[in-house]
Amino acid sequence: MSEIVIKTDKLTKRFGDFIAANEITFKVNKGEIFGFLGANGAGKTTAMRMLCGLSIPSSGQATIAGFDVYKQTEQIKKNIGYMSQKFSLYEDLTVLENINFFGGIYGLTDKELKTKSAQLIDQLGLQLQAKKLVASLPLGWKQKLSFSVAVLHEPKIVFLDEPTGGVDPVTRRQFWDLIYDAADRGVTIFVTTHYMDEAEYCNRISIMVDGVIKALDTPRNLKDTFHANNMDEVFYELARSAKRSE
Amino acid sequence: MRTIRFLLQKEFRQIFRNRSILAMVIVMPIMQLLILPLAANYEVKNINIAVIDNDHSSYSQKLITKITSSGYFKLTGYCFSFKQAYRLIETDTADLILEIPHDFERNLIRENEQKLFVAVNAINGTKANLGSVYLLNIIQDFNAEIRLQFIQPVRFNPQPVIDITSSNWYNPMLDYHVFMVPGILAVLVTMVGGFLTALNIVKEKEVGTIEQINVTPIKKYHFILGKLIPFWILGNVVFTLGLLVAWLVYGIVPVGSLFLLYGFIAVYLLAVSGFGLLISTFCESQQQAMFVMFFFIMIFILMGGLFTSIDSMPEWAKTVTKFNLVSYLIEIMRMIILKGSSFKNIVPQLGVIAVFALVFNGWAIFNYKKTS
Numbered sequence: 001m002s003e004i005v006i007k008t009d010k011l012t013k014r015f016g017d018f019i020a021a022n023e024i025t026f027k028v029n030k031g032e033i034f035g036f037l038g039a040n041g042a043g044k045t046t047a048m049r050m051l052c053g054l055s056i057p058s059s060g061q062a063t064i065a066g067f068d069v070y071k072q073t074e075q076i077k078k079n080i081g082y083m084s085q086k087f088s089l090y091e092d093l094t095v096l097e098n099i100n101f102f103g104g105i106y107g108l109t110d111k112e113l114k115t116k117s118a119q120l121i122d123q124l125g126l127q128l129q130a131k132k133l134v135a136s137l138p139l140g141w142k143q144k145l146s147f148s149v150a151v152l153h154e155p156k157i158v159f160l161d162e163p164t165g166g167v168d169p170v171t172r173r174q175f176w177d178l179i180y181d182a183a184d185r186g187v188t189i190f191v192t193t194h195y196m197d198e199a200e201y202c203n204r205i206s207i208m209v210d211g212v213i214k215a216l217d218t219p220r221n222l223k224d225t226f227h228a229n230n231m232d233e234v235f236y237e238l239a240r241s242a243k244r245s246e
Numbered sequence: 247m248r249t250i251r252f253l254l255q256k257e258f259r260q261i262f263r264n265r266s267i268l269a270m271v272i273v274m275p276i277m278q279l280l281i282l283p284l285a286a287n288y289e290v291k292n293i294n295i296a297v298i299d300n301d302h303s304s305y306s307q308k309l310i311t312k313i314t315s316s317g318y319f320k321l322t323g324y325c326f327s328f329k330q331a332y333r334l335i336e337t338d339t340a341d342l343i344l345e346i347p348h349d350f351e352r353n354l355i356r357e358n359e360q361k362l363f364v365a366v367n368a369i370n371g372t373k374a375n376l377g378s379v380y381l382l383n384i385i386q387d388f389n390a391e392i393r394l395q396f397i398q399p400v401r402f403n404p405q406p407v408i409d410i411t412s413s414n415w416y417n418p419m420l421d422y423h424v425f426m427v428p429g430i431l432a433v434l435v436t437m438v439g440g441f442l443t444a445l446n447i448v449k450e451k452e453v454g455t456i457e458q459i460n461v462t463p464i465k466k467y468h469f470i471l472g473k474l475i476p477f478w479i480l481g482n483v484v485f486t487l488g489l490l491v492a493w494l495v496y497g498i499v500p501v502g503s504l505f506l507l508y509g510f511i512a513v514y515l516l517a518v519s520g521f522g523l524l525i526s527t528f529c530e531s532q533q534q535a536m537f538v539m540f541f542f543i544m545i546f547i548l549m550g551g552l553f554t555s556i557d558s559m560p561e562w563a564k565t566v567t568k569f570n571l572v573s574y575l576i577e578i579m580r581m582i583i584l585k586g587s588s589f590k591n592i593v594p595q596l597g598v599i600a601v602f603a604l605v606f607n608g609w610a611i612f613n614y615k616k617t618s
Contacts, residue, residue, distance in 0.1 A: 052461050053461070053616075053617055054457070054460055054461060054616075054617055054618065055617065055618050056617055056618070073616070073617050074463050074616075075463075077461055077462055077463040078463040080461070082457075082458070082461040084454065084457050084458065084461075086454040086457075087454070088453070088454040088455050088457050088458040089455070089458065090256070090260070090455055091453070092259075092260050092263050092264070093256065093259060093260065097256070097259060100252070101252055101255070101256045102458070102462070104248065104249070104251070104252030105249060105252055105253075105459070105462045105464050106462060106463070107248070107249075107463075133263075149458075
C-alpha cells in the first residue's frame, strides 16, 4: 500500500544568511492528502517550490515521484501539478482556452483535450462561463479552475499552495470535494493552508515553524500529543514560539 | 512542434485582445511615418534675420530684397543699431544679424571693396551654421552681380571663377523625405520588435503566469520561440504597413528587390526581438524592462545614423556603432530602397546581423531559468 512518492532528507534552502527551510525531512505516501502547515513566513512556499523543481535546494536530498530535485527537475514537472498561491492562469484567456493551452503544453492529444475540457467544465459547473475571460470569474471559481488545470494531465502528485485563501466557506467545501475526488483517483495531494478545519481533512499534517518541521502526524495524534481539543490549539501551541514574522 | 502551436495560439489570442498592442502595431507606424518626415527636416527654412541698415542706399535695399526673396530667410527686424538687433537675438526673434555699414554703396562702387558684419545665434547649431552659409552664398551672388554691372567686361576675365555644378545621385531632388522615411521605418521596426518582446515575458513574470509555465515540462527553446515568432510576425506587419505608407504618401518605391529587403528584415527582427528577450530575462518588472530598453534604444537611434551621420563621428563612436543593430538596418534600408543594392552588397551587414540574432537568442535561452 504505502508507496512513497515524496521523500526528503535534510532539505535546506538558504537565501544568503537567511535559512528559509532548514533540514526538513519527511515522506509522503501515494494517495495521501498531506497538509503542510505553518505561519506566514515559516518557509512553506519555499519548501514547496523546491519539491516542484522551481527552486534548487541549497543542501539535502529529495526525490519526487522517484526523480531527483537537483538533476531531474524536468521529469518531476511531467509528474506533478502545481497551483501557486497567486492565481496564475491567463486572465486574458477564456476558461476553455486556459484548459486547452495548459493541456496542450502537457502534451495531451487533441482528442484528450476535447473530452477532458468538456468533462472539467461539467464537473466545475462552468458551462455558461466556458467562453468568458477568466478575469471576469469570481475568485472561488478561479481557484477551482486552477486546481482542475493542475490535475488536467493526471499527475502523480499535485502541490497546492494555499488554494483556498480568500475563498468563501461554501466554495472551500466544494474545493475540498475536488481534492477528495483527485485523492480517490490515487493522486497524492500536498497542500498548504491556514484554515485549521481544512487541516482536519488531511490524512497527515506537518507544522513548520521558522523553517523547521516541528510536528508531523495525523490530526488525531497531534491533538492527543498536545492535549488539545482542536487543531487551532495545536497550531497556536507550536506557532507562537515563532520568531519570524512577515 | 505541437507545443509551439499551443504557445502561438495563446500568444496571438492575447495580442488580439490587447488593444494597446494593436494600436502600437497599426496606428503608430502610420502616424509616425505621416508626421515625422514632415517635421524632422534637415532643410533649414524660416531663418529669422534682423538687418541693421546703416546705409539706406539702393544697393543695401537690393541686398535685403535678395536675401528675403531667397525663401530661406524671414526678415523679423529692421533695426537702427546693433543694440536693438541684439535684443531680437536675446528674445529669440532673430537667428542672424546682418549689419550693413555706412557708405556701403559708396565703398562698393568707388573702392571696390566693402565689409559686412554677420552675427549668428549659435544655440541652434544647425540652423545657425546653415543660415550663415546660405547668407554668405547670397552675398557672394550679389557681389558677382554688381561686378557684372560695374566692372567693364574685359576680354580675359582677370579673376577666373570655378563654377561647380553637382548632381545628387539616388535622391536627385535632395528630398529629405526620401532620406528620412527609410530611417524612421527602421526605428519603428526596432521599437515594435524590441519593446514588445521585452515587455511580454516580463509581464508574465509580473502577473505570475510564468510560474505556471515553469512548472510544466516545457522546453526552454520552445518557450522562447513561442515568444519570438509572434513578435517577429508583428514586426513584419509593421514593416509592410510602413512600406505602404512610404509608397502611398511619399511615392517611395524600393529601387532594389523587395525580396531582399524582406530577407534582411526577417533576420533583423530575429536579432532585435532576441535582444528584447535577453533584456526580459534580466528584468523582474515591466518598469525595469522599459527603462533598460529605453536606454539602449535611445543610444541605438541617436547613434544609428538617422539624425547624425556616422561618417562624421569620432573613431570611438564609430566603434560603438558597430554594435548598434539600428545603424545596420538604417544603412541597408537606404541601400536597398534608395540605391537598389543587390544581395552581394549587403552580405557583410547581413552576416553581422545574423551573428547578433544567434548570440542574443542563444543567450536569452541560456539565461531564461525555469528553476531558480
